[in-house]
């Protein structure tokens with residue numbers, strides 16, 4: 001079994017799987033094999049995807065598409081790792097608060113279903129600036 005699955009079910013880091021064969025990324029980290037080349041799970045390494053990453057697209061969903069999804073929900077599309085685009089929950093007041101391009105980062109939130117990752121605008125937190133002068 002995957003050693004990274006903790007008993008309390010509260011991961012501290014969002015991870016994806018990096019393939020040792022084709023170097024492609026798969027999500028979640030415990031996929032049975034590489035989604036790009038089909039390499040077995042043994043060829044995959046877990047890598048951290050804690051962002052921040054820019055939002056590519058954002059939509060507001062008014063129909064409960066998944067169990068436990070409170071609506072309206074804001075769903076965003078982010079590139080978690082190079083080439084790995086996923087749809088994720090966005091925690092924001094409304095869609096216009098997180099236009100495409102907004103840097104977001106994952107935050108683990110507990111709920112009655114055991115919790116999950118949601119993404120928040122990174123600009124709302126203290127983000128150390130890169131010194132690239």
Ligand SMILES: [Zn+2]
Nearest residue numbers: 019022034037
């Ligand atoms: Zn691969």
